[in-house]
Amino acid sequence: METRVIEIDPQNIDMALLRQAAEVINNRGLVAFPTETVYGLGADALDSKAVSGIFQAKKRPLDDPLIVHISTMKELEDLASDVPDIVYKLADRFWPGPLTMVLKKSDRVPDIVTTGLDTVAIRMPSHPIASRFIDMCACPLAAPSANLFSKPSPTTAMHVLQDLEGNVDMILDGGATYIGVESTVIDVSSGPVKVLRPGGVSVEELTSLVGPVEVLSEGAVMERTPGKYPRHYSPNAKVLVVEYGYDQFEKATQAAETLASRGASVGIMASKEHEDLYQGNVKVLGPANDGRICASRLFSILREFDSEKVNYIIAEGIPEKGLGRAVMNRIRKAAGSEEKAEEDMSDMAI
Ligand code: TXA
Ligand code: MG
Numbered sequence: 001m002e003t004r005v006i007e008i009d010p011q012n013i014d015m016a017l018l019r020q021a022a023e024v025i026n027n028r029g030l031v032a033f034p035t036e037t038v039y040g041l042g043a044d045a046l047d048s049k050a051v052s053g054i055f056q057a058k059k060r061p062l063d064d065p066l067i068v069h070i071s072t073m074k075e076l077e078d079l080a081s082d083v084p085d086i087v088y089k090l091a092d093r094f095w096p097g098p099l100t101m102v103l104k105k106s107d108r109v110p111d112i113v114t115t116g117l118d119t120v121a122i123r124m125p126s127h128p129i130a131s132r133f134i135d136m137c138a139c140p141l142a143a144p145s146a147n148l149f150s151k152p153s154p155t156t157a158m159h160v161l162q163d164l165e166g167n168v169d170m171i172l173d174g175g176a177t178y179i180g181v182e183s184t185v186i187d188v189s190s191g192p193v194k195v196l197r198p199g200g201v202s203v204e205e206l207t208s209l210v211g212p213v214e215v216l217s218e219g220a221v222m223e224r225t226p227g228k229y230p231r232h233y234s235p236n237a238k239v240l241v242v243e244y245g246y247d248q249f250e251k252a253t254q255a256a257e258t259l260a261s262r263g264a265s266v267g268i269m270a271s272k273e274h275e276d277l278y279q280g281n282v283k284v285l286g287p288a289n290d291g292r293i294c295a296s297r298l299f300s301i302l303r304e305f306d307s308e309k310v311n312y313i314i315a316e317g318i319p320e321k322g323l324g325r326a327v328m329n330r331i332r333k334a335a336g337s338e339e340k341a342e343e344d345m346s347d348m349a350i
Pocket of ligand 2: 153
């Protein structure tokens with residue numbers, strides 16, 4: 001199929017263009033659209049056949065459940081059952097926005113969306129194109145990030161095109177997304193609030209509203225959700241993580257020199273503070289203490305290094321507070337897994 005790319009100004013949305021996109025959805029097609037976190041690949045969430053197209057286009061395993069995007073609370077009540085009060089409290093504060101809530105599902109949600117689980121993940125995005133688009137489709141949109149399975153999530157329409165050209169009907173180009181990492185996924189289907197994936201709403205913000213929350217480890221999340229695969233958000237290059245700390249620059253330099261002496265092409269993703277200290281191919285993630293800036297740049301830096309065909313990316317860690325927690329979660333996943341990231345660094349004999 002031919003992929004149509006349509007530019008839409010989020011500040012001045014051309015409703016006629018959005019109507020064309022809604023027609024594609026209503027004809028069981030696939031439309032990639034910007035959200036405040038990353039671009040999503042949308043299909044009518046209530047139509048199994050349309051949703052199966054998402055899995056095919058992304059080459060996504062059929063046991064990795066999708067998020068359903070809504071624009072009104074009425075849709076939440078259609079899609080979920082036994083909604084606890086805390087959901088309204090959370091929605092009041094964080095919706096529309098980068099928070100996904102896992103709830104008991106209603107019969108309306110097709111099994112393919114939830115991959116047979118009895119829960120459904122729901123999010124009300126705040127990006128003006130996303131919310132108008134959902135309104136216009138008059139159906140909720142099932143939408144994972146619009147990348148090929150296991151590649152870094154797309155933060156621009158160009159990233160979507162690189163991964164999915166010829167496999168989606170339309171891409172709505174609304175410019176770069178605002179946050180740059182995906183939504184925070186929390187389980188509110190039973191018991192206390194559990195964070196399944198750190199993201200655009202920080203753990204500190206959640207805690208300030210609902211009290212302490214449990215942040216599940218990668219292993220614990222994998223046990224709960226069949227489709228959680230350890231290597232995710234991965235560029236082609238191998239990623240080595242150098243943890244945040246006083247000797248970070250020395251460790252990273254040593255790793256870079258070791259790899260270069262073996263003939264490898266190396267890229268360094270560094271904090272703003274260390275930018276001028278390094279030699280060679282350096283890209284700046286952001287000030288180490290500004291998780292928000294680091295989040296907005298992370299995925300495009302990983303993709304840039306890939307387009308330069310570097311063999312290794314040495315990634316400086318940042319403090320795990322605010323959005324820094326989501327950034328570190330994605331960097332570790334890009335490296336394979338937390339355990340793998342440590343092994344790789346000890347291979348460098350440092
Ligand atoms: O910011 C975002 O969340 C983006 C934009 C497009 O909304 N979407 C996104 O979707 O990142 P995706 O499919 O790449 O990640 C969705 C995550 C997956 O890790 C999936 O396992 C989890 O949500 N998930 C979905 N349904 C679930 C469920 N019923 N129980 C537990 N986890 C679920
Ligand atoms: Mg994804």
